[in-house]
Amino acid sequence: MNPIGRRTLLKKEIHRFLRVPGQTLAQPVVTTSLYFLVFGFALGGSVREIDGVSYIRFIVPGLIMLAIIQNAFLNTSSSMFMMKVQGTVVDLLVAPLGTADLLIAFITAAVCRGLLVGSIVWLVAAVFTGFSIAHLGWVLVFATLVGITFGLFGLALAIWSDKFEQLNLIPTFVITPLTFLGGVFYSVSMLPKPWSTLTLANPILYMVEGLRYGLLGTAGSPPLVGLIVTGGFAIAAFALTWWMLATGYKLRS
Amino acid sequence: MPAAVETEELTKRYPKVEALRGVSLRIEQGEIFALLGPNGAGKTTWISIVCGLTRASSGHARVLEHDVARAPLDARRQLGLVPQEINFDPFFTPREVLRFQLGYYGLPPDEARIDEVLFALTLADKADVNARELSGGMKRRLLIAKALVHRPRVVFLDEPTAGVDVTLRRELWAYVRTLRAGGTTIVLTTHYLEEAEELADRVAVIDHGRLISLDRPSALLASHGRRQVLFTLGAPIDRALPEKLAALGVTVDASGTQLTCPLRASDLSTVLAEVAALPAPIVDMRTEQPSLEQVFLTLTGGRA
Numbered sequence: 001m002n003p004i005g006r007r008t009l010l011k012k013e014i015h016r017f018l019r020v021p022g023q024t025l026a027q028p029v030v031t032t033s034l035y036f037l038v039f040g041f042a043l044g045g046s047v048r049e050i051d052g053v054s055y056i057r058f059i060v061p062g063l064i065m066l067a068i069i070q071n072a073f074l075n076t077s078s079s080m081f082m083m084k085v086q087g088t089v090v091d092l093l094v095a096p097l098g099t100a101d102l103l104i105a106f107i108t109a110a111v112c113r114g115l116l117v118g119s120i121v122w123l124v125a126a127v128f129t130g131f132s133i134a135h136l137g138w139v140l141v142f143a144t145l146v147g148i149t150f151g152l153f154g155l156a157l158a159i160w161s162d163k164f165e166q167l168n169l170i171p172t173f174v175i176t177p178l179t180f181l182g183g184v185f186y187s188v189s190m191l192p193k194p195w196s197t198l199t200l201a202n203p204i205l206y207m208v209e210g211l212r213y214g215l216l217g218t219a220g221s222p223p224l225v226g227l228i229v230t231g232g233f234a235i236a237a238f239a240l241t242w243w244m245l246a247t248g249y250k251l252r253s
Numbered sequence: 254m255p256a257a258v259e260t261e262e263l264t265k266r267y268p269k270v271e272a273l274r275g276v277s278l279r280i281e282q283g284e285i286f287a288l289l290g291p292n293g294a295g296k297t298t299w300i301s302i303v304c305g306l307t308r309a310s311s312g313h314a315r316v317l318e319h320d321v322a323r324a325p326l327d328a329r330r331q332l333g334l335v336p337q338e339i340n341f342d343p344f345f346t347p348r349e350v351l352r353f354q355l356g357y358y359g360l361p362p363d364e365a366r367i368d369e370v371l372f373a374l375t376l377a378d379k380a381d382v383n384a385r386e387l388s389g390g391m392k393r394r395l396l397i398a399k400a401l402v403h404r405p406r407v408v409f410l411d412e413p414t415a416g417v418d419v420t421l422r423r424e425l426w427a428y429v430r431t432l433r434a435g436g437t438t439i440v441l442t443t444h445y446l447e448e449a450e451e452l453a454d455r456v457a458v459i460d461h462g463r464l465i466s467l468d469r470p471s472a473l474l475a476s477h478g479r480r481q482v483l484f485t486l487g488a489p490i491d492r493a494l495p496e497k498l499a500a501l502g503v504t505v506d507a508s509g510t511q512l513t514c515p516l517r518a519s520d521l522s523t524v525l526a527e528v529a530a531l532p533a534p535i536v537d538m539r540t541e542q543p544s545l546e547q548v549f550l551t552l553t554g555g556r557a
């Protein structure tokens with residue numbers, strides 16, 4: 001264990017995304033604000049309420065979750081992949097940083113970025129929908145746990161990827177579709193039969209519903225179920241990245 | 254005193270090549286040790302295993318008695334590495350990079366130390382510019398600064414002077430000697446044999462993943478080096494060399510104008526008299542002192 005080393009790496013990772021705020025902070029805010037405008041205001045008129053909540057309030061937790069997932073994932077995946085391409089990953093590999101040091105630093109930075117962007121999105125939305133939060137504890141639990149999970153997945157993907165295309169594979173074909181189909185913009189109960197059942201197999205649904213419960217106090221699935229699903233994914237992602245770093249998979253030939 | 258670095262029968266098999274075929278080396282503390290060998294000989298592979306970047310297929314490697322496979326963090330804490338490939342992070346300045354580097358080794362911030370290293374590597378005036386704006390040689394010097402800032406006890410320099418200009422190269426040699434005077438062990442690879450001759454206490458030559466020679470430069474020169482005289486004649490000699498010259502070991506090249514004559518201390522005047530007696534005029538003459546380059550070419554069969 002190398003606490004100073006770990007803190008240094010964390011600081012460096014945070015510097016990295018703060019140094020280009022236009023790309024790391026402003027861009028997701030603009031994107032989510034656009035979703036908010038288009039889906040919430042423009043199209044939201046036809047769907048007045050879902051489960052007793054106005055549509056515009058209904059989509060806020062989903063948009064925040066979208067921001068956390070994308071940002072936590074992007075922070076670790078782009079950082080690790082760039083280090084591999086630049087060759088600077090050697091600096092970390094020859095330094096006396098253990099597996100736990102590396103994981104804690106990378107994941108804390110990813111969670112910071114996820115929570116930061118998530119909070120900004122919430123602030124933007126709150127201006128229109130109000131600042132109340134039903135269960136702050138659940139909000140923090142879900143936001144953090146999802147940040148950790150996707151930070152870990154991002155790290156694992158970057159370690160595995162040899163080419164830039166591979167790095168884009170999972171976000172484009174798995175994460176983005178699952179997020180959009182994961183109850184961000186609609187409730188599962190609104191879908192016809194085979195689709196609603198299929199959607200129940202989508203893990204991101206439970207993360208979105210968990211955050212929705214925390215923010216609004218009502219959701220399509222109980223928070224405990226969300227916690228179990230999210231926790232399970234976090235553990236799987238943790239085991240995968242731990243194994244990669246501990247064995248030197250693709251990093252130490 | 255424990256060895257600074259010790260490897261026993263180190264092997265590394267890649268799917269297509271055997272990069273190391275059992276290299277055993279013991280490098281003492283406070284030594285400047287040069288690792289020579291043609292491209293692809295296995296020098297970087299050996300260094301990478303010792304620094305924990307690559308796993309050995311078999312054999313052991315220790316840094317100051319810490320086994321690199323069993324106690325990797327203890328081993329890595331002792332060392333600094335200048336990798337062969339230049340790397341840099343365009344997000345940060347040399348000063349920031351050195352701060353991070355100190356931190357990675359568990360050391361508290363130390364601006365005085367950072368300034369000292371930046372100064373020693375002539376980077377002081379570039380301390381706060383983006384790494385992207387450094388020239389190739391400056392980037393390599395930043396790599397060296399990074400490898401030294403945490404005062405490692407063993408430093409690995411994998412071609413530290415490739416692309417560094419002559420003046421700075423000499424300054425760097427002086428700095429390496431200063432480091433050694435302070436007790437640091439230095440292991441370097443280079444393709445500039447003059448560098449090894451000038452700096453190294455001992456030289457190991459690796460070829461095809463095997464250690465083929467290990468000695469002090471002076472001993473290598475004495476056992477493998479040759480002094481020779483080279484003559485260029487104004488016209489080719491079209492018949493066989495006179496017997497006396499052939500007996501002295503003189504050879505003539507295909508063009509018939511280049512004579513090479515190995516030299517022992519006593520027979521220079523005989524050689525001169527015999528060559529002068531040839532029908533063709535001598536247009537040039539030079540003597541060649543034994544050099545590590547010559548030794549290297551002899552040992553590796555002519556591939557530099």
Ligand SMILES: Nc1ncnc2c1ncn2[C@@H]1O[C@H](COP(=O)(O)OP(=O)(O)OP(=O)(O)O)[C@@H](O)[C@H]1O
Pocket residue numbers: 253267268270271272290291292293294295296297298299337
């Ligand atoms: N990651 C790798 N995968 C497969 N083969 C490799 C790898 N790294 C090195 N090799 C092979 O191992 C052999 C030794 O390479 P190494 O880099 O150790 O040589 P070197 O002595 O440092 O050469 P140079 O003077 O060119 O730097 C070469 O045949 C090389 O092709």
Ligand SMILES: [Mg+2]
Pocket residue numbers: 296297298337411
């Ligand atoms: Mg090499």
